[in-house]
Amino acid sequence: MAKDVKPTRKNLMAIEDRIELSERGHDTLEQKRDGLIMEFMDILDKAQDVRGGLEEDYQTAQKKINMARAMEGDVAVRGAAAALKEHPEITTESNNIMGVVVPQIESSKVKKSLDERGYGVLGTSARIDEAAEAYEDLLESIILAAEVETAMKKMLKEIETTKRRVNALEFKLLPELYDNQEYIEQKLEEQEREEIFRLKKIKDKKESEEREEEEAEEAERAAIEADD
Numbered sequence: 001m002a003k004d005v006k007p008t009r010k011n012l013m014a015i016e017d018r019i020e021l022s023e024r025g026h027d028t029l030e031q032k033r034d035g036l037i038m039e040f041m042d043i044l045d046k047a048q049d050v051r052g053g054l055e056e057d058y059q060t061a062q063k064k065i066n067m068a069r070a071m072e073g074d075v076a077v078r079g080a081a082a083a084l085k086e087h088p089e090i091t092t093e094s095n096n097i098m099g100v101v102v103p104q105i106e107s108s109k110v111k112k113s114l115d116e117r118g119y120g121v122l123g124t125s126a127r128i129d130e131a132a133e134a135y136e137d138l139l140e141s142i143i144l145a146a147e148v149e150t151a152m153k154k155m156l157k158e159i160e161t162t163k164r165r166v167n168a169l170e171f172k173l174l175p176e177l178y179d180n181q182e183y184i185e186q187k188l189e190e191q192e193r194e195e196i197f198r199l200k201k202i203k204d205k206k207e208s209e210e211r212e213e214e215e216a217e218e219a220e221r222a223a224i225e226a227d228d
Contacts, residue, residue: 005180007187015184019177026169033162035098040155047148054145057138064131071127080128084117088139095151100158102151107143111136 005011068077088110095104117132 005184007184007191009188012181012184012188015177015181019174019181022169022174022177026166026174029162029166029169032098033159033166036100036155036159036162039097040152040159043148043152043155047145047152050141050145050148054138054141057134057141061131061134061138064127064134068125068127068131072125077128077131080117080132086112086116090143097151097155100154102154103147105143105147107140110140110143 005015065077086109089108091106091108093104093106094101096102112132
């Protein structure tokens with residue numbers, strides 16, 4: 001509160017420095033917030049495309065596996081799945097977007113050729129091959145969706161944090177600093193007026209005393225001259 005601040009030149013200079021620093025911080029955070037929102041909108045567009053592709057890949061994979069089960073039977077499908085020897089590998093790296101660290105997921109050994117799937121080509125049909133390929137596509141879509149969704153959540157969290165900081169500066173800290181600045185300036189002006197008035201009174205009193213002394217001296221001289 002302004003009333004808790006001592007109205008001194010030193011405090012006024014300190015508050016002016018804080019205002020300058022806070023205004024710069026506010027402008028910087030506003031720029032960061034706007035930049036994050038633009039980046040988030042780009043990621044959101046990508047996420048919508050990824051979600052659509054994921055849904056499409058899921059439907060395709062379901063159709064392919066249902067067809068393989070209907071044509072070859074569950075035993076053949078499960079046997080082909082169990083023959084897989086090399087499983088997909090997932091690695092994560094970090095990507096920095098305007099100070100926000102988001103994951104960058106890399107995958108390998110997801111898409112496989114016929115001989116890499118482990119089951120015998122002669123013992124299976126094209127239905128199983130199509131189902132395997134469809135699920136490989138689905139897995140790649142899931143990995144991409146996980147990367148995009150995680151990045152989107154991290155960006156949204158940072159946007160909310162930055163917005164809170166901007167609002168705290170704009171609606172709380174800066175108004176308080178402006179109030180303190182105005183309060184101190186008013187008090188200093190009052191003190192300056194009071195000091196000017198006090199000095200004027202001292203000057204008037206001194207001049208009055210000097211006049212009285214001069215008048216007394218003149219009266220004394222006049223009395224001496226009269227006696228002569």
